[in-house]
Amino acid sequence: MLTKLTGGIVYDPANKINGKQKDIYIKDGKIVNKPRNADPDKEYNIKGKVVMAGAIDLHTHIGGGKGNIARMLMPENHRIDPVAHTDIKRAGTGHAMPSTFVTGYRYAEMGYTAAFEPAVLPVNARQAHMEMGDVPMLDKGGYVMLGSDDYFLRMMTAKKDQQAINDYVAWTIRAAQGVGIKVVNPGGISAFKFNQRKLDLDEKNTHYNVTPRDILRSLATAIKELGIKHPLHVHGSNLGVPGNVQTTLDSIAGVDGLPVHLTHVQFHSYGTEGDFKFSSGAAKIAESINKNKNMSVDVGQIMFGQTVTASGDSQRQYANHGIASPNKWVCMDIECDAGCGLVPFKYKDQNFVNALQWAIGLEIFLLVDDPWRIFLTTDHPNGAPFTSYPHLIRLLMDKSFRNDMLATIHPEAKKMTTLASIDREYTMQEIAILTRAGAAKITGLVGRGALGKNDWADITVYTENENREKMFEKPDYVFKNGEMVVKDGEIVKTVWGTTHVVRPEYDKSVEKDLKKYFDKYMTMKMGNFTISDDEITEDGRGSITVHPTVGEKI
Amino acid sequence: MTTITEVPSPFCGIGSDDLTIQVDGVSIKVTENGCAINTPAFEEAIADIDPRVDGKMVSLDVAIKRAAKILKKANQSVIGGCATDVNGMRALMALADRNGAVVDNMNFTGAKRNFLAMQDSGWMNTTLAEIKNRCDLFVVVGCDLEAFSPQFYQRYLWNKESMFLKDTSKREVIYIGKAPSGKASTSPKKAKAKVLECADADLPEVMAVLRALVKDHPVSVDEVAGIKITDLKKIADKLKKATYGVVTWAAGALDFSQAELTVQMLCEMVKDVNASGVRCSGFPLGGKEGDQTANQVCGWQTGYPARMRFSSDIPEYDPFLYDINSMFANGEVDAFLWVQAFNSRSVPPHGGKIPTIVVARSGMVFEEEPDVFIPIGTPGIDHSGHAYRLDNVVAIRLKKLRDSGLPSTAEVLTAIEQALVS
Ligand SMILES: [Zn+2]
Numbered sequence: 001m002l003t004k005l006t007g008g009i010v011y012d013p014a015n016k017i018n019g020k021q022k023d024i025y026i027k028d029g030k031i032v033n034k035p036r037n038a039d040p041d042k043e044y045n046i047k048g049k050v051v052m053a054g055a056i057d058l059h060t061h062i063g064g065g066k067g068n069i070a071r072m073l074m075p076e077n078h079r080i081d082p083v084a085h086t087d088i089k090r091a092g093t094g095h096a097m098p099s100t101f102v103t104g105y106r107y108a109e110m111g112y113t114a115a116f117e118p119a120v121l122p123v124n125a126r127q128a129h130m131e132m133g134d135v136p137m138l139d140k141g142g143y144v145m146l147g148s149d150d151y152f153l154r155m156m157t158a159k160k161d162q163q164a165i166n167d168y169v170a171w172t173i174r175a176a177q178g179v180g181i182k183v184v185n186p187g188g189i190s191a192f193k194f195n196q197r198k199l200d201l202d203e204k205n206t207h208y209n210v211t212p213r214d215i216l217r218s219l220a221t222a223i224k225e226l227g228i229k230h231p232l233h234v235h236g237s238n239l240g241v242p243g244n245v246q247t248t249l250d251s252i253a254g255v256d257g258l259p260v261h262l263t264h265v266q267f268h269s270y271g272t273e274g275d276f277k278f279s280s281g282a283a284k285i286a287e288s289i290n291k292n293k294n295m296s297v298d299v300g301q302i303m304f305g306q307t308v309t310a311s312g313d314s315q316r317q318y319a320n321h322g323i324a325s326p327n328k329w330v331c332m333d334i335e336c337d338a339g340c341g342l343v344p345f346k347y348k349d350q351n352f353v354n355a356l357q358w359a360i361g362l363e364i365f366l367l368v369d370d371p372w373r374i375f376l377t378t379d380h381p382n383g384a385p386f387t388s389y390p391h392l393i394r395l396l397m398d399k400s401f402r403n404d405m406l407a408t409i410h411p412e413a414k415k416m417t418t419l420a421s422i423d424r425e426y427t428m429q430e431i432a433i434l435t436r437a438g439a440a441k442i443t444g445l446v447g448r449g450a451l452g453k454n455d456w457a458d459i460t461v462y463t464e465n466e467n468r469e470k471m472f473e474k475p476d477y478v479f480k481n482g483e484m485v486v487k488d489g490e491i492v493k494t495v496w497g498t499t500h501v502v503r504p505e506y507d508k509s510v511e512k513d514l515k516k517y518f519d520k521y522m523t524m525k526m527g528n529f530t531i532s533d534d535e536i537t538e539d540g541r542g543s544i545t546v547h548p549t550v551g552e553k554i
Numbered sequence: 555m556t557t558i559t560e561v562p563s564p565f566c567g568i569g570s571d572d573l574t575i576q577v578d579g580v581s582i583k584v585t586e587n588g589c590a591i592n593t594p595a596f597e598e599a600i601a602d603i604d605p606r607v608d609g610k611m612v613s614l615d616v617a618i619k620r621a622a623k624i625l626k627k628a629n630q631s632v633i634g635g636c637a638t639d640v641n642g643m644r645a646l647m648a649l650a651d652r653n654g655a656v657v658d659n660m661n662f663t664g665a666k667r668n669f670l671a672m673q674d675s676g677w678m679n680t681t682l683a684e685i686k687n688r689c690d691l692f693v694v695v696g697c698d699l700e701a702f703s704p705q706f707y708q709r710y711l712w713n714k715e716s717m718f719l720k721d722t723s724k725r726e727v728i729y730i731g732k733a734p735s736g737k738a739s740t741s742p743k744k745a746k747a748k749v750l751e752c753a754d755a756d757l758p759e760v761m762a763v764l765r766a767l768v769k770d771h772p773v774s775v776d777e778v779a780g781i782k783i784t785d786l787k788k789i790a791d792k793l794k795k796a797t798y799g800v801v802t803w804a805a806g807a808l809d810f811s812q813a814e815l816t817v818q819m820l821c822e823m824v825k826d827v828n829a830s831g832v833r834c835s836g837f838p839l840g841g842k843e844g845d846q847t848a849n850q851v852c853g854w855q856t857g858y859p860a861r862m863r864f865s866s867d868i869p870e871y872d873p874f875l876y877d878i879n880s881m882f883a884n885g886e887v888d889a890f891l892w893v894q895a896f897n898s899r900s901v902p903p904h905g906g907k908i909p910t911i912v913v914a915r916s917g918m919v920f921e922e923e924p925d926v927f928i929p930i931g932t933p934g935i936d937h938s939g940h941a942y943r944l945d946n947v948v949a950i951r952l953k954k955l956r957d958s959g960l961p962s963t964a965e966v967l968t969a970i971e972q973a974l975v976s
Binding site for chain 1: 560562568569571572640641644648651652669672673674675676677678679680681682683684686687688709710715716717718797798828831832833835849850853854855856857858859864866867868869870871938940945946947948949950951
């Protein structure tokens with residue numbers, strides 16, 4: 001079957017196409033060149049409409065134990081947003097932490113075709129994949145969390161060589177079926193179990209004598225040497241602490257030019273100036289990102305309203321529980337592997353700190369020059385639910401709208417931000433980079449986020465609208481692997497995406513010591529810890545797509 | 555005959571995964587690492603393999619059609635039990651969504667006490683491996699732990715080696731409420747657990763006083779429910795001196811009115827200990843017969859734990875209204891589906907004269923024959939699957955051990971759902 005999309009204005013940064021009218025042909029789920037003499041079986045006249053690849057969210061908490069605790073914690077937040085079933089859609093609930101089906105539907109209805117869960121605890125990876133297995137419409141994948149697990153910390157204390165660390169990292173990413181590696185508050189989740197309530201970049205974990213700086217360097221090196229394309233995904237130390245801008249700058253310096261992705265960097269860009277001892281560090285962070293080409297960031301923009309923060313960072317979440325709203329919160333220590341913390345938050349535009357957080361996020365977006373190294377996230381649901389992306393896009397593309405919003409926030413916060421003086425407006429092509437081409441590139445996805453020959457036909461078609469929020473919240477069409485799945489912003493067909501993974505090589509002898517460790521200290525057998533492919537595929541809907549590591553052919 | 559090692563168990567709740575099992579045709583023998591719960595559950599022989607309608611043997615197809623007919627006609631169907639694996643629960647939810655059914659996990663009346671506390675104020679909890687490697691003070695509230703889990707002490711407290719304790723036999727165990735029924739809590743060095751006994755109904759008072767003592771509030775009585783305040787004060791002090799204290803309870807065992815307030819008291823006390831400057835965690839016990847699995851799957855698919863309904867086309871949660879027993883008592887039900895893949899003795903509650911479908915482990919014996927009975931395979935024996943352990947974090951990969959030909963829960967419920975549409 002040949003499908004033709006006729007007359008759209010294409011934004012395809014991966015192929016350096018910037019707003020050019022161009023027909024697109026689709027065959028067997030992929031984009032093909034114009035066939036010589038074949039009539040399309042199906043043609044969509046999209047003359048003058050904006051065409052981009054399907055959007056990719058590289059950091060969104062959509063699957064895994066802590067997300068499910070967040071769901072269970074907030075029944076009142078689901079009650080305000082029930083979603084009825086239809087002939088083709090399952091019932092569910094939305095708002096801050098939607099049910100899995102609603103997550104898939106709402107992402108697709110905004111033109112997204114892939115989303116990555118950034119905090120997969122190895123011991124909870126099975127759950128993450130099962131939940132993502134119930135997220136329709138989207139491709140998915142997970143970053144596996146290391147750095148506070150006792151096995152790794154024991155290796156660090158024992159000064160095991162880098163090769164041994166690499167083998168363990170590769171073994172873990174394969175066992176947990178991940179596509180990247182994340183570190184959360186390096187060593188801090190473990191430190192909390194030893195009753196350390198904070199951990200600075202150069203502060204030692206009291207039991208292991210290891211610092212966050214050591215951990216960052218070791219894991220970033222492992223990623224590079226294993227050829228995993230997604231750089232080490234770093235949720236840094238001191239999240240949310242005024243003055244943490246220095247921690248973040250020191251962390252950037254500390255990785256010595258190794259590729260590193262700083263996630264939700266907004267939460268790590270705070271100074272201590274001003275009457276309230278809380279100020280924007282955005283300019284310093286942006287300057288450092290602009291200079292250090294090894295770095296990339298996603299922002300973790302906050303939006304005003306009710307949400308629930310769900311994080312692996314049990315140490316910082318515990319520290320923040322006093323501002324839980326409503327006043328209920330969960331912390332967990334987990335399996336000598338990691339931890340988690342769930343704290344409901346209500347960001348208010350008339351709260352000085354919240355208002356400045358909002359401005360800091362936008363400052364970072366606007367001050368980082370290279371759109372290939374910055375990504376559009378709210379750290380769903382931590383800064384805001386992902387459904388606020390169209391609004392965020394408008395804030396980035398529309399200076400006068402941004403300034404109108406700025407005028408409404410807490411007056412002291414307004415004085416503390418340079419936002420009003422920044423003229424930059426994101427272009428359509430830049431939005432396509434942030435949400436498509438760049439995201440695919442940095443996660444190492446082959447054949448996604450682009451509209452060239454042989455790329456998968458994940459395509460979103462929008463009607464041009466000066467009001468960018470309206471434009472991006474309701475695409476005319478979304479195609480997933482060449483099939484039309486959304487029309488006029490509504491799901492018309494339920495489909496199931498693939499799970500993206502990487503499989504770096506490692507020395508099998510690493511399993512000898514691991515097996516001993518599992519038998520002695522863990523509560524399950526090493527063989528039962530490892531997730532087999534059929535666990536993801538046996539329901540007949542799931543599939544696995546293996547992406548190459550650097551220099552590897554698949 | 556084949557021998558299978560490292561077999562995980564969905565029965566004991568603690569996710570034992572080191573059983574060795576011998577399979578001879580369809581008969582199973584646990585040869586290593588069994589226990590009073592796991593061994594009989596694995597070894598139970600297959601009884602019926604044929605479905606029945608009105609007590610007569612029929613083909614699976616006929617039974618499914620009849621089940622669908624009953625559900626289709628119903629104004630308000632309820633699905634109880636919900637004791638199955640992840641895929642079984644997924645199929646159950648799809649069927650409930652399509653049929654507008656109530657979903658009520660059989661252990662929810664116990665679990666509700668935890669959910670109400672958690673959804674009101676939250677908690678700080680831990681998991682098995684943290685206990686095994688860190689816990690130096692273990693407080694059991696209102697629960698006979700070894701009856702709940704015969705292997706708990708041996709596996710997670712009296713383990714020889716731990717990463718962070720030099721001598722695990724020095725761990726201290728304290729009981730408040732029920733006394734232990736055996737000696738499992740006695741340490742390898744013969745140190746007996748300290749027991750402060752009181753009636754279950756007195757636990758609200760005792761826990762309130764213990765929390766007050768943790769917070770250094772003045773307490774003006776000398777004893778509470780027969781327990782000396784000085785003894786409770788010692789426990790409060792121990793909690794605030796421990797390196798990694800753990801307080802455990804089984805919501806199902808706290809069988810008195812408004813026990814959720816006792817759960818909440820206990821969880822808030824754990825937070826208070828953390829606020830005082832040391833670490834301490836709660837550890838709720840549960841996880842039997844798929845209850846965590848039911849709540850997890852229902853949670854990610856609807857946002858709510860497994861006492862909810864789809865009657866108005868949307869998920870609605872109410873831990874009181876959708877209790878199937880009270881729905882039966884109020885005459886609110888006109889079709890009843892009972893799903894129990896793990897335990898053939900766990901028969902459906904009596905709902906009165908209501909059309910009843912039972913999809914359950916082969917061998918279930920009924921006082922009153924249901925309209926439809928479909929015997930199914932057991933997850934982890936007859937087919938592979940996933941089940942959650944009590945700590946709600948670890949899902950174990952269940953293995954298929956034999957070829958019995960019995961269908962899985964998911965196969966049967968999906969077929970019923972399909973038959974509803976056609
Ligand atoms: Zn995040």
